[in-house]
Amino acid sequence: MDTRGIIKASGFLILTTISIPANLIVCCAFLHNRFTEAKLLTADIILCNLAFTNLMVAFIRSIPQTLAGLGYLHLFDDDGCKITIFCFRVFRGLSISLTCLLCVYQAVAISPVTSLLAPLKTRIPQYLLYIVVFLYLLYCSMSVMTAVNTVSSLINNTIPPYTYNLEYCFVIYKDYYSYILVGFGVMCRDLVFIMLMTIMSGYILRLLYQHGQKVKNIRSSDRSQKERRAETKASKAVVTLVILYVVFFGIDNIIWLYTITISKVSVLISDIRIFFATLYTSVCPIVVITTNPKIKGKLKLIKLKKEVQPTENSTCTQ
Template identity: 45%
Template sequence: MDIIEGRSVVKGTLYLLLTVIGIPGNVTIIASFIHVAYYDHKFLAADTIVSNLATVNLLVVLVRCIPETTAAFGLKQLFDDNGCKIVIFIYRTTRSLSIWLTCLLSGFQCISLTPVTSTWSTVKRQVPKYLSPVLVFLWLLNMSLSTPAILFSISSANNRTGNKQAVNLEYCFVRFPSQTIKLANGALQTSRDFIPIVLMIFASAYILLVLYRHRQQVKKTRDSSKNQRSTMETQASKAVVTLVTLYVLFFGIDNILWIYTLTVTRTMQTSLISDLRVFFSSLYATVSPTVIIISNRKIHNKLKCRKIKQEAIYSETIS
């Protein structure tokens, strides 16, 4: 009993930490880009992708980390059946969108780094025009693939049958009618993540190749204007590669544990593995904002300007 209580305290503390870090980080990114769009009127395609990524990561923290925190500290019956359906639907949609948007960002960065030729120049000009339809398509696709959450999610207060096919989230249950449907749903989620992971790996490999060639070229040129522009592209590319690496690491572990969970019937072992799986899947939504804030020059400049203004106001108040 003490072991279970101790695990709950550790779990609650970890999710509380993710919440405290994840919400301010993602809100900072969103607020910075709103300021850029409203005052600077220079909202680029990459800014649109990153702002969408921060939005879905914020939703992941809100609908997963907060309920996990409260459930770990004893408040488990947070939602009724409809509330569980909504929360789990939003989580699964935003979780999958997080990887697809990271994949889209890596693909966009690949296009940005391509050699300037007539063909690629045309592609670079056309990409911003098709970005909005692509984003709408990704939202609709991932929402449609998350519909099993609406069908099978119930409140923890209503799970009295002891269904072995149920996935225990403590504050909610996902109760599958049969083991076959449970496995089919797991296969669907895993394949949905596998495709963008493969695409991101290829994109990252190309970006790293371009960065290596760029480093060799920098040694041979002294053109400061070209070097400054290439340095900005290099920083953006390194940020994208870092995000992809984080995703492959965290969600790779998540999917391995998810596949293992589908094949295990022992309650305690399944619960522990499920806790680890959800933690790693939520970790990206908390860590990635830090990478974006540090590497994105627009956000960094907005925060720097805000700090200078606050110091000026503070100085005027004292004087």
Template identity: 40%
Template sequence: MQYTSMLASSSDQPACRNLPQTAMGILGNAVVLLAYANVLYTEGKLLNVDPILCHLAFANLMILTIRCVPQTMTVFGLSDLLSDAGCKLVLYGYRVGRALSICITCALSVFQAVTIAPGPRLSRLKFCLPSLVLPTFAALWFLNMVIYVPALLYSTAPRNGTVPAFTLNLGFCLMDFRDNMLYIIQGVIVSGRDFSVVALMLVSSGYILLLLHRHSRQVRGIHRSRSAETRAAKTVVTLVVLYVFFFGIDNVIWIYMLTESKVSPVVADMRVFCSSCYAFLSPYFIISSNKKVKARILCVAERDQAASADAQESK
């Protein structure tokens, strides 16, 4: 089977479509991080779910800056943008960031499912959850950095001539696995990790929805004592649905690229766009659904308006 994805020269028009997405995504995730930094500075602590959302914003920021910026820089006609070392760092950083995004979204759904679960069985685990956040982050970083070591070993800058077999051609970089076995092993490891994590987040999100439905009419249990937990749970479920939707589109395009010997640059660019949609949209959903983040943004906006009004009056 021929695994090479041979792309023609990328046109400027598709890359242009990624530029607004990249800019707005970087802005949105940076705003979320700054808002939480302000919460931490003024209040001295974050809620249990807040560090996970901060880490999700950071992972999404990695995806957009590392992968999408080189892609969109082709708009300006830059050729030979990256050296071999640059390609290794870009692809490794992007893949680790993408893996962290999916794993943190899964951890977020599992964390929230345990948090709102009724009964005394999970009470001890609920008490330990805040202390498990940082070790979980460390484990996810270590695991995914190990999984993507091949990105450091087999990534190279594009060269003139034909693209070898078992090579993923990403336009600005190549990933040459050199033989069929390495290609298959890496694909099985990554695909197995992705689909198992997506399955886990779907199960935990389904459990959250079941609990919300079961307790939706219990005013005492939901609207008073657990209103904050309910809002957080709905946010988590929406983030999971958002991720799974774009994950499905991304993988459909990916399978098509693997089965075709020649792939249009428009198709490759569409995959870049779809694979980055979650990183682009999720911060704006967090901003709209999180009262603390929204309050910090509105506070800054009101301060700027007041400063602008004072400046005009002084003139």
């Protein structure tokens, strides 16, 4: 293996070993809550779907990229490549849209009753299932054309111009205009969500600042203070996720804008872009695990059970 292959395999292996266990923890924690408490909050449902989406991206993109870095390039046939690219496009789109939905809901949840967003406090939970199903169908319909243009191997191993090269799969665009149109379409679609997330994050920060100013002058009950602290922590966590996504989105699309200026993109440039496009799948669950009280409570309970079991076993053997 060359140096690039070693670095590529190491980088994506790190992403994989973080992303898969972390997202599984988030999914399992919320599913356990669902079966034990028979109810999940709206934000928990969105986070569970987001963790599942990130988990799928890790399986579909991080693992193949790790194997490709190790030199295993013939991973799929044409149909396998089409399915892989289709699923990645769907789940990548869901990742940003669910993050946006989480941000919007958090802004709505902490907004005052006099706010224009107040009617959404009941509407979003009521129509959440329909919103999520609509997003799945939307991205499935938008990902078909890219999947159709995907192949597993090239004629004479010659990479034609305007090809998205993953080494184990190739997305071939027939001309420059098709390449530009698809790329700008995806970027503009994501930019809409980015702008909405940015606006809502700004609104959340403004509400948190206003609340902080009021707390200095007004002494509230312990219960209301605890509720406010929980809302504040959740809001800060959502804003953190938005900031991270905006940073990764920016790097991803700056690289893409560079690639449209050249006909053949080097594999190294593609590797860097793919790395940042999948980095969110590893960072997102870490933020959720470290900030969500329900998940932290589950992990503490598991830790306590593990500590108690050896003590009980040692007592029994005496």
